[in-house]
Amino acid sequence: MKQKVTTKAVIQHDNKILLLRRKGGRPSIRGLYELPGGRVHMNQQPEDAVQHALRIHAGVAVEHVHLKDVLSFLDPDDRELQYVLVVYEATLKPTDRTIELSEEYDKYVWKRMGDIQQNKLTQSTLQVLGLQDVPFGTSTPQKIETQNDDSNTSISRADIFTDGGSRGNPGPSASGFVVLNERSEIISEGGAYLGITTNDVAEYQAVYLGLVRAQEIGVRIVSFKLDSQLVANQMNGIYDIKSPDLAIISNRIKELMKKFDKVTFTHVRREYNTLADGVVNKILDSREQQNNTG
Incomplete structure (x- = not known):
């Protein structure tokens, strides 16, 4: 399965959202409205890519951009192509709100959410705006708590074993974590089904979910044990993170780490x-x- 990383911008003005209508393109998007955005190219940061796309396709410059979410989307015209959508909330400069479309678009509208006709939007736009079920979002995975979970447990120090798996890579993926106290007793375990994504995303998501659980039960010092050498070395600063979708989750983990006294990462076999x-x-x-019984 091929994968492309692209950006989308949610731009609001007077409680209305900017939508651009596709002039041509693939059958699934031709003549439909979508959020402005563009592909992330090699050695380009997603934030730079979205600002560049807004200048090219809408002729506007943004004053502020803020990461909103990251979603995974399968191309309806090519089921072997997966898009990773890096979604930003953007604010236009007050003096730069005149829309000038590129040749890829033939019309733009400002629409309130309640006035949007869903059959006029691309599938990816429906997902980003929350008007259609999302199979995968890095910020809001479907959390599945499993057994051995004592919600009343509160400890100051814990070992957290994490793992991520993808059957296909990319393919159906899940993340899991197990929290142990200082006596090596399991006090909590859980995980998430992520939909179609990669093994590396699943490994990172497992760390995030484990850290969220540690915060919930009051852990102050966390020692992660994981068999992904890539994630362990990247979180320890040994390797650089070059993948935009992994960088998003890594930054979210680092923000959450600030709420703990100490967090370490150790690679295990x-x-x-x-x-x-x-x-x-x-x-x-x-x-x-x-899936087999449904």
């Missing part, structure tokens, strides 16, 4: 990470069974 691996497989097996 796969055979020492069977607990978290078991959670991942349980989630993926459950989803596969649902």
Whole structure:
């Protein structure tokens, strides 16, 4: 499966959202409205890409951009092509609100959410605006709590084993975590089904979910144990993060880490990470069974 990273901008003015109508393109988008945006090219940051796309396709400059979400979207015209949508909220400069369209678009409108006709929007725009179910979002995964979860537990120090798996890479993916106290007793475990994404995204998402759970039960010092050498080295600052979608989740993890006294990351061999691996497989097996019976 191929993957492309692209940006989308939610621009509001007077409680209305800017939408551009596609002049041509693939059958699934031709003649439909979408949020402005553009592809992230090699060695380009998503924030730079979205600002460049707004200048090219709408002729506007933004005053502020703020990360809103990251979604995964399968191209309806090519099921082997997956888009990672990096979504920003953008504010235009007060003196720069005249829209000048590129040749890819033939019309623009400002619409209130309640006035938007869903059959006039592209599928990706429906997902970004929350008008259609989203199979995967890096900020809001479908959380699945499993057994051995004591909601009343509160400890100051914990080891958290995490794992992520993708059957296909990219393919159906899940993240899992297991929290152990200082006596190596399991006090919580959980995870998330992520939809279609990559193994690396699932590994990062597992760390994020584990850290969220640690905060919920009052842990102050966290020691992560994971079998992804890539994630361990990137979180320890040994490797640079070049993938835009991984950078988004990594930044979210680093923001959450500020609420703890200490967070460390240690790479362990796969055979020492069977607990978290078991959670991942349980989630993926459950989803596969649902799909087969549904």
